[in-house]
Amino acid sequence: SAVISQKPSRDICQRGTSLTIQCQVDSQVTMMFWYRQQPGQSLTLIATANQGSEATYESGFVIDKFPISRPNLTFSTLTVSNMSPEDSSIYLCSVEGAGGGNFYEQYFGPGTRLTVT
Amino acid sequence: GENVEQHPSTLSVQEGDSAVIKCTYSDSASNYFPWYKQELGKGPQLIIDIRSNVGEKKDQRIAVTLNKTAKHFSLHITETQPEDSAVYFCAAVGMDSNYQLIWGAGTKLIIKP
Numbered sequence: 001s002a003v004i005s006q007k008p009s010r011d012i013c014q015r016g017t018s019l020t021i022q023c024q025v026d027s028q029v030t031m032m033f034w035y036r037q038q039p040g041q042s043l044t045l046i047a048t049a050n051q052g053s054e055a056t057y058e059s060g061f062v063i064d065k066f067p068i069s070r071p072n073l074t075f076s077t078l079t080v081s082n083m084s085p086e087d088s089s090i091y092l093c094s095v096e097g098a099g100g101g102n103f104y105e106q107y108f109g110p111g112t113r114l115t116v117t
Numbered sequence: 118g119e120n121v122e123q124h125p126s127t128l129s130v131q132e133g134d135s136a137v138i139k140c141t142y143s144d145s146a147s148n149y150f151p152w153y154k155q156e157l158g159k160g161p162q163l164i165i166d167i168r169s170n171v172g173e174k175k176d177q178r179i180a181v182t183l184n185k186t187a188k189h190f191s192l193h194i195t196e197t198q199p200e201d202s203a204v205y206f207c208a209a210v211g212m213d214s215n216y217q218l219i220w221g222a223g224t225k226l227i228i229k230p
């Protein structure tokens with residue numbers, strides 16, 4: 001498994017502003033993922049972030065709205081740009097292959113609870 | 118693409134009884150099926166998983182069974198305790214979804230004292 005931390009844990013932001021969420025892992029991992037979870041809902045994959053390459057976005061998510069950085073094998077950031085109340089959600093990062101773990105096993109951070117007013 | 122359906126959406130059981138949550142998937146090529154537990158205010162926690170080369174896997178009070186022919190898998194929790202109260206998610210690897218996890222809708226498990 002892996003120890004994953006996210007900053008901030010929660011934030012309240014005004015519409016039109018941007019927020020950058022950080023994800024830090026205690027070991028080197030190949031695959032990092034960003035998810036969104038609306039209250040009471042399941043998880044929706046935003047994008048896959050691989051070190052040294054551009055993030056791969058899922059349908060409905062675009063780089064201009066959710067730019068992602070992956071500068072090394074233990075860190076990634078997700079920015080939520082030009083926020084609106086519809087962006088209020090929990091944002092989760094996850095990792096795969098941590099500590100020599102099995103393929104497909106994903107471990108999650110604690111999440112960032114974002115409220116946009 | 119892969120589709121995962123999860124039932125029930127809410128399950129209430131008496132403490133000490135067993136709980137069973139079921140998921141069906143559509144892609145017969147899927148070969149990895151994890152279960153996650155999400156407590157209030159926390160991220161999902163991987164509690165058990167199964168790969169398509171086995172039919173059952175146990176870890177203390179939890180077990181997962183897989184029926185590849187019927188394309189369904191289930192989570193079994195025995196001797197439920199109050200700390201088992203949480204939302205449980207199943208998932209399956211989508212072979213034609215770039216190997217991403219495809220998630221069920223979740224089951225809220227309530228353990229009644």
